[in-house]
Amino acid sequence: xxxxxxxxxxxxxxxxxxxxxxxxxxxxxxxxxxxxxxxxxxxxxxxxxxxxxxxxxxxxxxxxxxxxxxxxxxxxxxxxxxxxxxxxxxxxxxxxxxxxxxxxxxxxxxxxxxxxxxxxxxxxxxxxxxxxxxxxxxxxxxxxxxxxxxxxxxxxxxxxxxxxxxxxxxxxxxxxxxxxxxxxxxxxxxxxxxxxxxxxxxxxxxxxxxxxxxxxx
Amino acid sequence: xxxxxxxxxxxxxxxxxxxxxxxxxxxxxxxxxxxxxxxxxxxxxxxxxxxxxxxxxxxxxxxxxxxxxxxxxxxxxxxxxxxxxxxxxxxxxxxxxxxxxxxxxxxxxxxxxxxxxxxxxxxxxxxxxxxxxxxxxxxxxxxxxxxxxxxxxxxxxxxxxxxxxxxxxxxxxxxxxxxxxxxxxxxxxxxxxxxxxxxxxxxxxxxxxxxxxxxxxxxxxxxxxxxxxxxxxxxxxxxxxxxxxxxxxxxxxxxxxxxxxxxxxxxxxxxxxxxxxxxxxxxxxxxxxxxxxxxxxxxxxxxxxxxxxxxxxxxxxxxxxxxxxxxxxxxxxxxxxxxxxxxxxxxxxxxxxxxxxxxxxxxxxxxxxxxxxxxxxxxxxxxxxxxxxxxxxxxx
Numbered sequence: 017x018x019x020x021x022x023x024x025x026x027x028x029x030x031x032x033x034x035x036x037x038x039x040x041x042x043x044x045x046x047x048x049x050x051x052x053x054x055x056x057x058x059x060x061x062x063x064x065x066x067x068x069x070x071x072x073x074x075x076x077x078x079x080x081x082x083x084x085x086x087x088x089x090x091x092x093x094x095x096x097x098x099x100x101x102x103x104x105x106x107x108x109x110x111x112x113x114x115x116x117x118x119x120x121x122x123x124x125x126x127x128x129x130x131x132x133x134x135x136x137x138x139x140x141x142x143x144x145x146x147x148x149x150x151x152x153x154x155x156x157x158x159x160x161x162x163x164x165x166x167x168x169x170x171x172x173x174x175x176x177x178x179x180x181x182x183x184x185x186x187x188x189x190x191x192x193x194x195x196x197x198x199x200x201x202x203x204x205x206x207x208x209x210x211x212x213x214x215x216x217x218x219x220x221x222x223x224x225x226x227x228x229x230x231x232x233x
Numbered sequence: 234x235x236x237x238x239x240x241x242x243x244x245x246x247x248x249x250x251x252x253x254x255x256x257x258x259x260x261x262x263x264x265x266x267x268x269x270x271x272x273x274x275x276x277x278x279x280x281x282x283x284x285x286x287x288x289x290x291x292x293x294x295x296x297x298x299x300x301x302x303x304x305x306x307x308x309x310x311x312x313x314x315x316x317x318x319x320x321x322x323x324x325x326x327x328x329x330x331x332x333x334x335x336x337x338x339x340x341x342x343x344x345x346x347x348x349x350x351x352x353x354x355x356x357x358x359x360x361x362x363x364x365x366x367x368x369x370x371x372x373x374x375x376x377x378x379x380x381x382x383x384x385x386x387x388x389x390x391x392x393x394x395x396x397x398x399x400x401x402x403x404x405x406x407x408x409x410x411x412x413x414x415x416x417x418x419x420x421x422x423x424x425x426x427x428x429x430x431x432x433x434x435x436x437x438x439x440x441x442x443x444x445x446x447x448x449x450x451x452x453x454x455x456x457x458x459x460x461x462x463x464x465x466x467x468x469x470x471x472x473x474x475x476x477x478x479x480x481x482x483x484x485x486x487x488x489x490x491x492x493x494x495x496x497x498x499x500x501x502x503x504x505x506x507x508x509x510x511x512x513x514x515x516x517x518x519x520x521x522x523x524x525x526x527x528x529x530x531x532x533x534x535x536x537x538x539x540x541x542x543x544x545x546x547x548x549x550x551x552x553x554x555x556x557x558x559x560x561x562x563x564x565x566x567x568x569x570x571x572x573x574x575x576x577x578x579x580x581x582x583x584x585x586x587x588x589x590x591x592x593x594x595x596x597x598x599x600x601x602x603x604x605x606x607x608x609x610x611x612x613x614x615x616x617x618x619x620x621x622x623x624x625x626x627x628x629x
Contacts, residue, residue, distance in 0.1 A: 034386075038379055041372045045287035055441055059474060066473030066503030073502055084521055133509035137535060140542040140567075148566035203558050206574045210556040212600045213578030214443050215386070216393055216593045221446065225397065225589050226581060228453035228482060229446055 022230040030222030071095065097121065162198075166191045271358040272300035272308065275351045280338075280368035285379075285629065288343040288372035294335045295362065298353040301331050309354040313338065318346040318367035325352075341370040378629025388603055393596025400592030408591055413552050413570030414583045417455060420550045424525035425464040431455075432524040433468045433479075434515060434540065436531020436555070437508055440474040444556050447578050448531030449478050451554070454584040455528060456483040460490035468501040469518055471511040476503045512536035516543045529553040529568070530577065533560045541567035554580060 033051065036044040074088035082088075098121055106116035113119060151157040168174040169191025178186040220226035275295045283290035293313060301308055310331045314323040315338060329336040329351075341347060346367040352359050400406055424431045433455060435448040452468070459466045466483065470476045479501045487496040504514040516539060519527070527544045529537070529551065537553075537560040544551045545567045553564035554572030564571045572580055575597065582590030607626075614622040 038376050038383055039374060040285055040287045040376050041374050042287050055439075059439060059472075062473040062477070063506070064473070066470075066476055066506075069473075069476065069503045070505075073499060087517065129513070130507070130509040133513050133539065134535065136539055140538045144538060144542055144545075144563060144566040148562075206558050206561070208601070208604055209573075209575035210558075210578075212389065212597045212604075213447075213556070213575035215389055215600070216597045217443060217447055217450075217578040217581075219390060219393055220582075220590065220593050225593070226450060228450045228485075228581060229478060 019227070019230060023224040023227070026230065027222055027224060030218065067095075162194055166194050169194075269358075271360040272353040272355040273298045274360040275311065275353055275362045278349060278351055278362045278365040280347065280349050280365040282368060282370050283337060285373055285376040288370050289339060289341055291338045291341045291347060291349075291368050291370050292335065293338060293349050293351070293365065295351045297332065297334050298360075300355060301353065303332075305355070307356045309356070311336075312352040312354060312359075314350040314352055314361070315347050316350075316364070318348045321348075323350055323364075343370050343372065345369060376629070381625060382628050385603075389596065389600040392599035393593050396595035396599070397589050397592035400588035400595070403588070406588070406591050406595050408583065408594060411572065411576050411579070411583055413554065413572045413576065414580055416550070416552060416570050417458065417584065420526040420528075420552060421455065421458045421462050421464055423550055425462040427525045429525035430465045430467050430522055431459060432515075432519065432522075432527040432544075432549075433466060434527065434529045434531070435468065435470060435475055435479060436529075436533050437471045437511055437536065438532035439472045440478050442532050444532040444577065445472075445475060447556075447581065448554070449475070449482050450581040451528070451530045451577075451584070452479060453482045453486050454581060456486035457490045460487045460492040460495055463492070463495065466500055467518070467522070467524070469504050469511075469515050470501065471504060471506055471508075473503055476501055508534065508536055512539045515540055519543050519547060519549070523547050524549050526550045526552075529555070529564065530572070530580070531555065533557055533564075538563035538567060544568075 029051070032044075032047060036047040070091065074091045076082070077085045077088035078092065098118065101117040101121055102111045106118040107113070110116065111118040112122075114123075145163075149156070149160045149163055151160050165187065168177075169187040169189075174187035174191070183189075217226065221229065224230075275298050277296040278293065279295070280291050280293045283292045295311075298308075308331050311329040311333060312325050313327040313329060313336055315326040316323040326338055326340065327336055338347070338349070346369045348367050349365045351362045353362075396406070421431060433452050435452060436442070436445050438445050440446065440449070456466060468479050468483070470479060480498060483501060484493075484496050484498075487493050504511050519540070520543065524544075524547075527540075527549045529540065530553070533540075533555050534557065537555070537557075541551060541553060541564055551568035552570045552572070553568040554577035555561065555564060556574050556577055558574070561571065561573055565573075579594050579597075582594050611622040614620060
């Protein structure tokens with residue numbers, strides 16, 4: 017029973033979702049919105065599972081003075097700081113408006129921290145590119161050459177270097193061709209494979225052939 | 234003499250005045266015409282049930298008024314007047330801007346016949362069109378604009394089902410080797426030998442995303458292996474529902490491996506829903522715990538390279554898999570193995586070696602053959618200019 021009910025529910029919901037794509041008649045026309053609403057409601061309730069789990073594990077770490085416990089303390093303090101600021105010092109429902117304590121923390125702490133993490137990408141891209149572009153094999157050499165021409169073709173100096181060539185044969189045109197023809201063809205091939213994979217996995221889950229996620233072999 | 238000269242000067246002056254002010258006078262006359270004459274009415278008004286919808290909508294089309302010109306700033310647009318056929322009173326139901334030749338009445342009652350007039354408005358003046366023939370809205374049972382999708386789904390879906398049944402009957406199927414999945418055993422074994430943890434990152438999307446589901450399915454296979462090897466597994470997640478799904482999956486895997494005692498619920502824990510907060514949290518864990526193996530299986534965005542480069546920095550074996558084309562190059566550059574697109578969805582079947590699941594992969598291949606043929610035919614048909622083959626694949 018514990019396995020059959022989720023399988024049955026998955027099959028019903030899966031088939032109804034497929035049908036609603038082809039049948040505009042009522043009640044199928046509202047099913048997508050209805051399911052989306054349900055997902056949002058469940059997700060909103062489920063967030064407490066995550067939050068409580070995070071607090072529980074962090075509190076245990078601090079209490080037991082486990083390895084790296086100060087980090088757990090930062091999590092707990094951060095959680096309570098933003099919660100208290102949002103609930104009690106930000107004017108109730110208008111807590112997201114500018115000038116509130118919640119907004120102050122969001123703008124001055126959260127946003128710079130997020131931006132810092134995002135900015136790290138620049139350094140990671142440099143180190144990853146260095147490894148990827150090492151011309152050790154034929155494919156890596158092709159990648160290096162394609163990358164070289166695309167990067168050069170995307171900046172004005174690329175066209176300046178090839179200004180003696182007729183229009184349509186300059187570096188920016190070569191970069192455009194690489195992006196629009198071989199790159200696009202490869203991306204589309206991947207997308208077709210992904211679409212087929214999604215279809216196959218969906219069918220396996222809906223038909224109950226794939227049971228790992230519902231607790232089966 | 235002087236009088237004649239003065240008369241001549243007067244003539245010139247009058248002529249100059251006329252030349253200077255005549256355009257204004259003409260414009261004023263025209264303007265007077267525009268403000269006193271109503272615009273020409275619209276013609277050819279037709280109304281019909283909006284196709285492929287859930288009812289309550291009638292499409293109205295007309296040929297715009299000849300006075301509806303971009304240079305006529307006074308032309309205000311159209312008012313849609315509706316009446317119940319045949320003797321109802323016309324009332325305004327909608328507006329349409331200048332230049333429009335189609336609009337929708339989305340407040341129609343199904344089964345009631347309506348007739349429409351289009352009122353062209355210029356300034357304070359207007360003119361009404363002839364009433365349209367009656368039309369009524371109704372719901373449709375099938376979206377005819379999606380028949381091509383249905384045919385495609387049926388062909389591929391039936392092919393998948395056919396091969397699943399064929400596999401069930403014991404027919405051996407050839408599946409090409411996927412290096413990333415062949416390395417799973419080695420990666421788990423390495424972590425066991427080193428006595429270090431295995432990290433599994435199921436992406437940053439919620440459980441309703443099929444990539445996350447595929448990731449969790451792979452987790453089930455990996456967790457069973459981890460339980461058999463008696464290694465340590467840690468799964469930091471960014472969504473509460475994914476945490477619950479992962480816990481159930483891992484618990485079941487440990488049970489199936491005969492090691493329910495080794496299952497630790499707290500090893501699957503929530504960090505945050507925030508993209509970069511999650512990336513920072515996982516990076517911190519990677520640097521502090523130094524796992525021997527890291528799996529990235531699911532939907533990833535800009536955090537993919539941040540995570541994978543950190544894993545690379547600490548020397549972990551990394552196996553990634555995602556169906557986000559934009560993130561694939563990053564994983565390829567930073568990870569040891571990458572499951573590209575469809576391989577992510579094939580991983581579960583590949584790892585389980587279960588015939589029914591492997592059969593579905595064969596069905597996918599039929600889909601690829603169909604698409605390849607369609608591309609080939611499309612290239613030939615378009616090259617010879619026979620007809621617009623691409624329109625067969627347009628979905629409304």
